[in-house]
Amino acid sequence: MWWMTLRIALRALRRNKLRSFLTMLGIIIGVGAVIAMVAIGEGAKALVRSQIASLGTNVLVIVPGTMTQGGVRTGFGGVRTLVDSDAKAIMEEVPAVAVASPAVRQVNQVVAGNLNWATLVQGVAPEFQQIRDWQVVDGRFISQADVDNAGKVALIGQTVANVLFGNEDPLDGIIRIRKIPFRVIGILGAKGQTAHGTDQDDVVMVPYTTMQKRIMGITHLHSIVVSAVSAEKTQEAQQQISALLRQRHRIQPDQDDDFFIRNLSDIAEAAQNSARVMAILLGSIASVSLLVGGIGIMNIMLVSVTERTREIGIRMAV
Structure with missing residues (x-):
């Protein structure tokens, strides 16, 4: 049964190549945005930490x-x-x-x-x-x-x-x-x-x-x-x-x-807080991109099911 389901899914992907590509593109961009934004945020925090360390400690x-x-x-x-x-x-x-x-x-x-x-x-x-x-x-x-x-x-x-x-x-x-x-x-x-x-x-x-x-x-x-x-x-x-x-x-x-x-400890703490807020903000923006990509996939799936309502009914009747 599962093999038949897989074959039908693959056949649907081949028949609708552009739709499949756009669907994958949405989720790829979303995941890529999350990874990139998190990496940028962590890099900014690391840069701030190194700059703070260069000023000395307890100064x-x-x-x-x-x-x-x-x-x-x-x-x-x-x-x-x-x-x-x-x-x-x-x-x-x-x-x-x-x-x-x-x-x-x-x-x-x-x-x-x-x-x-x-x-x-x-x-x-x-x-x-x-x-x-x-x-x-x-x-x-x-x-x-x-x-x-x-x-x-x-x-x-x-x-x-x-x-x-x-x-x-x-x-x-x-x-x-x-x-x-x-x-x-x-x-x-x-x-x-x-x-x-x-x-x-x-x-x-x-x-x-x-x-x-x-x-x-x-x-x-x-x-x-x-x-x-x-x-x-x-x-x-x-x-x-x-x-x-x-x-x-x-x-x-x-x-x-x-x-x-x-x-300088107060200045360092303020800089770290700013970097932390920026990292959270970038992560939130990237999460929205991923959410939009997920909504796009749901819409495509809904359209696919709606287009095949007649076919699904016939298959269930048979």
């Missing part, structure tokens, strides 16, 4: 300025409330903080031989490597002696190395920032782009004291980058840092903070 960034009623923070270029002693106090007096690094940054023209490149020059401390989990593929990172002596040493990112040195070995090479010669002591590992499209490898790192004294002529900091002892301690570290800085800066209870603490 807090303290920047000068305060929040206004409109939610706009005053820029760090015009506010000078953070100093080196603030970073040292955070390291020594905040139990929930593992390490902290002062940071000063400015876009500068960097020259090597006959080539030049406008890039971000960032002044940091040795602890910055641990905070950002930034590998050095060749050479070494900035040492405490480099910071103490305001040494004219630099590390360069992969993008800068490729632009200024090409196929040559940059290690122990000389680059110039504002006509000041710096010896390249290390090549930073690749970090890739951030979620906002910023190339993290387009960077030159020098001791923050060198940046302050030799390049910019300032004594304040643009930011303090902090790593909490664990993810669970991040909020506690943020509260302790806020209390310490308010005390050090003599801020009265009725006054706003003259600094702002950015929790």
Whole structure:
């Protein structure tokens, strides 16, 4: 009986090739859409996870300025409330903080031989490597002696190395920032782009004291980058840092903070939630495509049965 049913079904498929093809096409497109959309969603989530990992773990960034009623923070270029002693106090007096690094940054023209490149020059401390989990593929990172002596040493990112040195070995090479010669002591590992499209490898790192004294002529900091002892301690570290800085800066209870603490974990969570919502949305759209394909098959089956109503009645009567 089942063999006869199969033969009839195959004969119907051969007789209605176009109808059969369109029916299969509907379900193929639906299934393909589901697979593609789910894959795209998972890929987006993986990309977000990798970008978040490149920023470091349990990271807090303290920047000068305060929040206004409109939610706009005053820029760090015009506010000078953070100093080196603030970073040292955070390291020594905040139990929930593992390490902290002062940071000063400015876009500068960097020259090597006959080539030049406008890039971000960032002044940091040795602890910055641990905070950002930034590998050095060749050479070494900035040492405490480099910071103490305001040494004219630099590390360069992969993008800068490729632009200024090409196929040559940059290690122990000389680059110039504002006509000041710096010896390249290390090549930073690749970090890739951030979620906002910023190339993290387009960077030159020098001791923050060198940046302050030799390049910019300032004594304040643009930011303090902090790593909490664990993810669970991040909020506690943020509260302790806020209390310490308010005390050090003599801020009265009725006054706003003259600094702002950015929790990268919150940014990471928001990015992950966005990627998750996008994956669900893409999956839903693909499911609708599959549903439409299924409805198309049901319609074709209904038409097939309706067209053969007379034949079915005769066969049942016989």
